[in-house]
Amino acid sequence: MRAERRVVKDSLSDQLMSLGLPKQARLLNSTEYTQVLRRAEIKVVKGPVQLKAQRNAAGRARLGLIVPKRGIAKACDRNLVKRIIREQFRTAQRRLPALDIVVQVFGKVSKQQLAVALQKHFSTLVEQRNPGGDK
Numbered sequence: 001m002r003a004e005r006r007v008v009k010d011s012l013s014d015q016l017m018s019l020g021l022p023k024q025a026r027l028l029n030s031t032e033y034t035q036v037l038r039r040a041e042i043k044v045v046k047g048p049v050q051l052k053a054q055r056n057a058a059g060r061a062r063l064g065l066i067v068p069k070r071g072i073a074k075a076c077d078r079n080l081v082k083r084i085i086r087e088q089f090r091t092a093q094r095r096l097p098a099l100d101i102v103v104q105v106f107g108k109v110s111k112q113q114l115a116v117a118l119q120k121h122f123s124t125l126v127e128q129r130n131p132g133g134d135k
Contacts, residue, residue: 021063021086021090024062025063025093026062026063026064027062027064027102032100033064033102035100036053036054036064036101036102037052037102039054041053041054041055042124042125042128044121044124044125046117046120046121047107047109047113048071048106048107049103049104049105049109049117049118049121050103050104050105050106051101051102051104051118051121053100053101054099055098055099056099056100057098058098058100059098060098061089061093061096061097061098061100061101062099062101063085063086063089064100064101064102064103065082065085066102066104067081067085067104068105068106071106071108072105072107077108081109081114084111084115084118085105085118088118088119088122089103089118092123092126095122095126096125096126097126097128
């Protein structure tokens with residue numbers, strides 16, 4: 001019985017890991033962040049949420065997050081905002097072009113407001129990739 005539980009638990013964790021955000025889909029160092037922030041080809045601002053993007057040679061969309069303490073004081077709130085951003089990116093990732101994307105949050109924002117803003121931002125990036133739609 002314990003072996004069965006372990007097998008089920010392992011298969012669930014494998015499924016969750018496949019839905020995660022691998023290292024290849026993240027900006028990892030300050031030079032990558034700086035390059036996107038200084039040389040952004042695309043800039044979208046909606047309320048306290050700002051998105052900057054630049055084409056990359058990695059062949060896939062990559063995400064960077066900036067959620068400063070100044071904008072959101074409590075660590076648990078900052079972590080929640082980061083989780084929501086990562087989840088929205090993960091669901092839109094397959095449709096996005098090969099871009100390095102940095103999402104900045106400058107102030108308090110509700111979960112729903114953040115999710116809606118990010119969906120619009122990511123759909124804007126998809127539309128810029130193929131302006132005539134999918135053909």
